[in-house]
Amino acid sequence: MEGELGRYLTSFLEHLRVRRSANTVRAYRTDLSQLATEVAAVGDLTPDRLRLWLRRCAPTPVTRARKLSAARAFVRYLRTVGAIDHDPTDVLEAPYKRKRLPKALSPRQAQELLDQDAESRTPLRDRALLELMYSAGLRVSELVGIDLDD
Structure with missing residues (x-):
């Protein structure tokens, strides 16, 4: 992956391979690769840029929640390795997820x-x-x- 963010993303995915399932790593790679095409540098990770990315790439609340979760994990990693000192995802709210009522017996x-x-x-x-x-x-x-x- 190209750019500063792409290099950190490659490192993050290697880090995930040790701890997560192949499906999780694949899903994070897909979601965060889209983010890396929107944002080239770590310093460009702002709440506004993340909101724009989510609006553009996540049409449904479930998809937005998944992508936001991946972004939050990536940002935690960036903070751990010292690439950033703040969390731009802190101010972002996960989309409302409908809770379904359990089915009752007639x-x-x-x-x-x-x-x-x-x-x-x-x-x-x-x-x-x-x-x-x-x-x-x-x-x-x-x-x-x-x-x-x-």
Whole structure:
């Protein structure tokens, strides 16, 4: 890779090969090579230049988040080797990522689950747990975290 930033990028990717999977290194190489075509020198890594690069090369929030993550890792490396003394990614915010709600059982599905023959040694307890889980809208992790003293 050409230019000052390209040389640091080559060094960073070698550093990553020891610690990360081949797929991670490949993804970082792809993302950061695009950055190196936009920014030639380490001193040109500014929040504005990074924002411009993200707008140009990352059309979706998921892609922007991935590229920003790669840039942050690269900047941490640049700070570690003393190439820069500040982090231009500090002021950049990751794009909003939608959180999907978990899928809930329909009333019919819940009833089918409750109506199944109980083959366990504790069918009453199991039914009570299922009833509690469904009626309170609990996730399994929340259910198993319940303490009798709660």
